[in-house]
Amino acid sequence: MNxxxxxxxxxxxxxxxxxxxxxxxxxxxxxxxxxxxxxxLKTYGTPVTYDxxxxxxxxxxxxxxxxxxxxxxxxxxxSILADTIYFERPSGTNMFRVMPIRKPTKKDESYLSQxxxxxxxxxxxxxxxKTTKQTEEVSHSEAPWKNxxxxxxxxxxxxxxDADSLVTREELELLEQx
Numbered sequence: 001m002n003x004x005x006x007x008x009x010x011x012x013x014x015x016x017x018x019x020x021x022x023x024x025x026x027x028x029x030x031x032x033x034x035x036x037x038x039x040x041l042k043t044y045g046t047p048v049t050y051d052x053x054x055x056x057x058x059x060x061x062x063x064x065x066x067x068x069x070x071x072x073x074x075x076x077x078x079s080i081l082a083d084t085i086y087f088e089r090p091s092g093t094n095m096f097r098v099m100p101i102r103k104p105t106k107k108d109e110s111y112l113s114q115x116x117x118x119x120x121x122x123x124x125x126x127x128x129x130k131t132t133k134q135t136e137e138v139s140h141s142e143a144p145w146k147n148x149x150x151x152x153x154x155x156x157x158x159x160x161x162d163a164d165s166l167v168t169r170e171e172l173e174l175l176e177q178x
Contacts, residue, residue, distance in 0.1 A: 003049045008065070009084040010108035011036065011048075011120065016085055016100035018124035025095040026069055027058050028132040031139050032123055034060040038144060040119045041156055042165040045175055048116055053154040058132075059139035060154055069098075 015032050016024060037047035038060075051062035072079035073087050073096045088097040109117065127135050139145055143161035144154045157176065160169035 003051070004111070005080055006108075007111040008049075008068070009081065010104060010111045012081065012084050012098075013100055013102070013104040013108055014112075014117075014120045015124065016098055017103055018121070019128040021097060021099055023129070023131050024098045025132055026066075026073065026098065028127075028135050029069065029098050030061050030066055031059055031132070031135045032127060033062045033065050034139055035123045035127070036116075036119055037062070038142070038156075038159050038162075039123065040116065041159045041172070042162060042167060043119065044115055045167045045171060047156060048119070053144070055145055055148040055150055055152050055154055057150070059136045060145050 011033075012029075015029060019028075019032070033049065033051070034053060037049055037051065037053070041047045049062060049065065051064050053060045053062055068079075068081065072081040072085065076082050076086055084101055086099050086101060088099055089095070090097060112120070127138075142159075144156075144158040147158050147161065148154050157169050157172040159165055160167060160172050
């Protein structure tokens with residue numbers, strides 16, 4: 001992954017502010033990143049984060065982003081995300097609810113292209129009020145998760161196998177070589 005920290009923080013702020021935080025735990029957040037990368041890829045031919053995705057029981061997981069979020073949940077004070085998000089632990093659950101520290105600013109917005117913002121907004125509209133389970137089910141219906149096995153790396157090229165992909169596998173393979 002070669003995502004600048006300010007851009008990651010901007011994405012986190014948008015997701016945490018534009019979705020219902022009562023449903024925004026770490027697992028759902030990983031799905032939102034999956035949809036960001038793969039929806040952008042299927043529309044414009046490139047992912048946003050370039051993170052490596054792995055097939056897990058609860059759907060595709062971006063490995064580097066997951067590690068950063070897990071580190072933040074374990075010790076937010078020493079995390080690079082301490083000025084962006086914090087975590088609540090609702091009693092009686094295993095959930096780490098992701099909460100925003102602040103609203104996104106014009107400076108945060110400047111780290112994202114208009115296409116990226118459009119995809120983020122589509123994701124927030126589609127999944128903002130959905131539970132983790134509902135969001136997982138959609139990720140499980142997509143070719144990248146369906147066409148890989150548990151713990152297997154998910155190639156970005158599998159996005160072309162989804163009916164909503166505007167790019168072909170050949171185009172994605174060419175872009176992958178660049």
